[in-house]
Amino acid sequence: MATRRSDPHPSLDGITTIAKYLLDRLAQVGVRHIFGVPGDYSLLFLDAIDAHPDLEWVGTANELNAAYAADGYARMNGLAALVTTYGVGELSAINGVAGSYAEHVPVLHIVGMPATDVQRQGLHVHHGLLDGDSGHFVRAFDEVTCASATLTADTADTADTADTADTADTAAAEIDRVLRRVVSEKEPGYLGLPTDLVHAPCLAAEEEWVADLATGALLGSEAEPALSGFVERAAELIDGATRVVVLVDHLADRHHVRAELDALIRAGHLASATTKAARGTVDETTPGFLGVYVGAAGEDGVRAAVEGADVVIAVGLHLSDLSSGGFTATLDPGRLLDLRPTHAVVGGVPCRGVTMAAALSALTAVVAGRGPAADDAPACSSRPARGAQASVPADAELTQAILWDRFADFLRPDDLLAADQGTAFEGLLAVRLPRGADLIAQPLWASIGYTLPALLGAQLGASAHRRAVLLIGDGALQMTAQELGGIIAQGLDPIVVVLNNDGYTVERVIHGRDAHYNGIARWNWSACPSLFGASPDAVVRRVTTVGELDDALAACAEPAGNVSLVEVVLGQYDVPPALSRLVRTVAAAGE
Amino acid sequence: MATRRSDPHPSLDGITTIAKYLLDRLAQVGVRHIFGVPGDYSLLFLDAIDAHPDLEWVGTANELNAAYAADGYARMNGLAALVTTYGVGELSAINGVAGSYAEHVPVLHIVGMPATDVQRQGLHVHHGLLDGDSGHFVRAFDEVTCASATLTADTADTADTADTADTADTAAAEIDRVLRRVVSEKEPGYLGLPTDLVHAPCLAAEEEWVADLATGALLGSEAEPALSGFVERAAELIDGATRVVVLVDHLADRHHVRAELDALIRAGHLASATTKAARGTVDETTPGFLGVYVGAAGEDGVRAAVEGADVVIAVGLHLSDLSSGGFTATLDPGRLLDLRPTHAVVGGVPCRGVTMAAALSALTAVVAGRGPAADDAPACSSRPARGAQASVPADAELTQAILWDRFADFLRPDDLLAADQGTAFEGLLAVRLPRGADLIAQPLWASIGYTLPALLGAQLGASAHRRAVLLIGDGALQMTAQELGGIIAQGLDPIVVVLNNDGYTVERVIHGRDAHYNGIARWNWSACPSLFGASPDAVVRRVTTVGELDDALAACAEPAGNVSLVEVVLGQYDVPPALSRLVRTVAAAGE
Known part of the structure; x- marks a missing residue:
């Protein structure tokens, strides 16, 4: 990143x-x-x-x-x-x-x-x-x-x-x-x-x-003839196309092509989407940003715009069951410009020796001057209209729907976010990431508990101090909770939001809705910062109502050197819609 | 076990x-x-x-x-x-x-x-x-x-x-x-x-x-001629011997020969010793029990008695650097009866098809009727004379020496003990285990943090409820602390004794005495039971003096269904003598 x-x-x-x-x-x-x-x-x-x-x-x-x-x-x-x-x-x-x-x-x-x-x-x-x-x-x-x-x-x-x-x-x-x-x-x-x-x-x-x-150059030397062959083929596809969509997956960010991507999208006024493994790679507030593409498990509007495009420029694509919505992602190879780290495939024809970065720069020249396509960016939104839940009374019990609505307002440009696999990551799909936000998550390998220690590393790896927000389920946090001690010892100050739904809700959705094996030991999360060495000044809240959540988020919005912990009590079966859709499509794939 | x-x-x-x-x-x-x-x-x-x-x-x-x-x-x-x-x-x-x-x-x-x-x-x-x-x-x-x-x-x-x-x-x-x-x-x-x-x-x-x-029989069928050949050779060695010592390692317990071992030792009034990986396999209160044999890293009296014996009957021996005191264990093959799971080696001659259990039973007949050898059991003791530290004033700061002296009095017959690798396990070498006590430890693989979850399993695996005591360092407990939640959820009630010496003291002894990499995040251990769901009635103490330790041990001696936690504050460089000796001998082995 x-x-x-x-x-x-x-x-x-x-x-x-x-x-x-x-x-x-x-x-x-x-x-x-x-x-x-x-x-x-x-x-x-x-x-x-x-x-x-x-x-x-x-x-x-x-x-x-x-x-x-x-x-x-x-x-x-x-x-x-x-x-x-x-x-x-x-x-x-x-x-x-x-x-x-x-x-x-x-x-x-x-x-x-x-x-x-x-x-x-x-x-x-x-x-x-x-x-x-x-x-x-x-x-x-x-x-x-x-x-x-x-x-x-x-x-x-x-x-x-x-x-x-x-x-x-x-x-x-x-x-x-x-x-x-x-x-x-x-x-x-x-x-x-x-x-x-x-x-x-x-x-x-x-x-x-x-x-x-x-x-x-470590990726292999670029053969100039290969690049010109690539440009020729790509231009042929693109020139005849009305709707061109850039679809970005995680290998784009790993190969450090954010700047090239941004230049391409701006030069051609192109519509864009990311996979769930690439959230944050493209600015989600850019005009023409469609949303997160997850095949049939994602929003219908995003799917229609991506799969119905005349040309898809795929950047760093390496799909899995979870990121393809149970293999329902359907991208026609004949209309695909597939930019991989060390080569490209244009309409099914491989162009060896063309790296992702070189391909993006070359394509930027090809698309320069295109105007926005009239129907490129349908009014599809990755979150409910802002403030849709604003009129909920303060003593109303918290729900996933209200939580993500509130988070859409809480998040800020340049936040460093982490969302653990399960209801946290899938719930966050309903929220457009602010400009400059990065999201640490593991939606492919999907090892729960990953994000707390990963956020420790990400905060130290960031080039400047940024507000950090962790969204994590109770079952996931139990896996790696002790690293809150490491975070505190390093003087870091993330806002830790624990989604306490009394067990592995992600598993309950898949199988064993009421099975005791999907339960976990019940922790008293309020004692967590104290055990791990937090200052007595740290904001520690347990919230069950909308009003309490609003108060807690207001109290911890400016961390000022202390870790904060907000335990959000949610229903065991209250599941973000994105997670329900994902489970259905993956089950249909016969796994 | x-x-x-x-x-x-x-x-x-x-x-x-x-x-x-x-x-x-x-x-x-x-x-x-x-x-x-x-x-x-x-x-x-x-x-x-x-x-x-x-x-x-x-x-x-x-x-x-x-x-x-x-x-x-x-x-x-x-x-x-x-x-x-x-x-x-x-x-x-x-x-x-x-x-x-x-x-x-x-x-x-x-x-x-x-x-x-x-x-x-x-x-x-x-x-x-x-x-x-x-x-x-x-x-x-x-x-x-x-x-x-x-x-x-x-x-x-x-x-x-x-x-x-x-x-x-x-x-x-x-x-x-x-x-x-x-x-x-x-x-x-x-x-x-x-x-x-x-x-x-x-x-x-x-x-x-x-x-x-x-x-x-799963171990292979026993050939009767092999067994009689074994008995003949073994009798020849033993009959001429004045001092016979039984040396027990961990494979004896794994192959379930405690009863056979006990019969052998009693029948021949034999002296015995265990390795550190087999503590608890032989009753340490038996007459003739010499102590724990660790080659040059152990007590000189135990070493002299084992290595100077006329015959050593080794049962389930599989030594490592740590259990052999940096490979200083010296057992003369000519005087060794080496009983392995599926065969035996007598004075260097292998006897195939003789299982450990069969060999022990056969040897019991061979040694039956021997009287105790006059100098079989020198007055070597694995702990300081009981009460040696009794006169220490109540406000004296705690030391490792005082701690282990107090533990010698605190432990009871049939306790289920666990001691984590490092100062906890090595310190406990100074204490004779009570009759019927089992000790869960990992002195060969030596993965710190092992004992807390292992004790959860051991308590469930024991055939009856027993008082359980865990001795573990602060660095080790940080590795796996969350399983206290699992222990509490299962309704188990171990007494958890945290040796808080502010970091990895075992590493400080080896290298980097003052290096910051041997430090750890500082936790507020008193909050630990609360986070993991313990009842407010649980005994939770932080002790820095002898008097506080005595009070805490008295308060938690009868757990009555609740987990107890005693945090014992010790000096960073206060090291049990057994650990210092071990580190010296292992370093001398060139590892």
């Missing part, structure tokens, strides 16, 4: 240590905070982080929370790093790392391992499986990462023969290989760092590639 | 459903509670659990906690089952399952998966990696389980040809294959259950094997 900062760093020539080389690289590609939990196999590396002038350690309560925080940080900052310890630590983080893989979030996971000799001898050490094999965990991570390496010592041999296939590469080459893939593919990677190698000598970097990041 | 209950169940012949077959098998081998978190891919299976007359669902706040709870349950009950959902759920649990693998705890992990057709088509569904491959997660689990299967539908074909190698086995055969390995090898196993198969027909069980569990 932000551009990467690129700080050329002078210390990469000649001999350094493996830890310093790795940390310098991370700093070069814009990392400023590193998340994790200490463990004895990683303590020496943490010393190196402490000693690094440009990096700050952020400890979390457990490793899953660290992985979530790193994911949130990477979404804002362009890259994140996570440090855990062998076995117990890394495996605790794997669900978070897999989520980064599913949602294309670049996180480098560095794991402190037993010393090289201990591994070689197969010694039975703690945090291992006591069977002599120290490779179990990297193999598990190979399932959920795009690249991995277990670092080995650099010797004269490795330096001399690093480019022959049958010897180990230098540590620097391995670090660069994994990090380049993470950065270019926007997927997590894994580096195993044995304790004896932290301060071991590291031979010189073999090449400079960090500068390539800014140009996108 | 308990014997398995075996309930022959009549419904396994003929056609049933896959869910019912699996649940009947679990009930047959003694499972009464199933742990987990619901997810949409597992909801139908949860219905089947709800409908089963002998099984109860226990939901936890997150899946790692569920895995820990299942592990604690299996340690008491002999077997546990864990149910999670695809991707997000199962991966969250994997650290707990790996801990069960490292410490030989039999847990069956059942994972709700997308429908067979959805997997076959490679559809991009939520909780998956969106790359068309639904096999990633079972492959990750293959690294940390002894057996796995993804169930497939039974057809006439599978029934007819189930015993030929090139066709899929029936679901029943797959379930039995995995479950038998879990039960016999005392390791976790994995079953993937696609949603469409939950209520699918399941062809008859092919054989009855549950009854074999009681006899140990």
